[in-house]
Amino acid sequence: MFQIAILAFSLSTDAFAASVAKGVRFPNMSWLRSAGIALGFGTLEGLAPLIGYLLGKQFAGTIEGYDHWFAFIILAGLGLRMIWRSFHPETLSSPQMTPTWAAVLATAVGTSIDATAVGLTLALFGDNIPLTLFVIGIVTFVLTLIGLRVGGLIGERTGRWAELAGGFGLIAIGANILVTHLTA
Incomplete structure (x- = not known):
């Protein structure tokens, strides 16, 4: 069970960082919307290893060869968009109070791609x-959920600077995934 917990926390760190960035961008998000987003992230992150496990039986080399590039491109793209918005304050003060589901899905997929590759190793932790x-x-x-709420508190105080930091954070996550895989 300890190994499962370590795996779960390790896979969740990207989602946490991305959710802090979302919370910064949308500081007035309702608890219900936050819970819905967290449910989406949790569901995707929980199912991604299963997808990796099932696909890995047939396509192990292909998945491992490209997962880091997909994660990097998605997260870096989202990060660059956040950085751009931080220099264009008019985009931060839009009447939209919550992220679109398309933006949430793109972020959740970006943070879950690595978990798909981890699915190949599930057999190491037993049959459960x-x-x-x-x-x-x-x-x-x-x-x-914690990340969204913390990001909301940070966002209320720091505005566009937090958006800028969140953008760099997403790029750093993507770059870390890429570098880790390329140097392994």
Whole structure:
């Protein structure tokens, strides 16, 4: 169980960082909307290893060869967009109070791509794949919810500077995924 918990926390850190950035961007997001976003992140993060496990039986080399590039491109693109918005304050004061579901989905997919590759290693933790997926999903849900709320508090105080930092944070996450895979 300890290994499952470590795996869950490790996979959830990207989602946490991305959710802080979303919270910064949308500081007045309702708890219900935050919970919905966290549920989406948790579900995707929990199912991604299963997808990796199932696909890995047939396409292990292909998935491992490109997952880091997809994650980097998605997260860097989102990060660059946030950085651009930080220099264009009029985009930060739009009447939209919550992120679009398309933006949430893109971020959740970007942070879950790595978890797909991790699915190949699930056999190392025993035969209890359903429990592993459940724990990953729950931990990601909780950390994403915390990240959204913390980001909202930070955003109210720092505005566009937090948006800028969040953008660099997403780029750093993507770059870390890329560098880790390229140097492994």
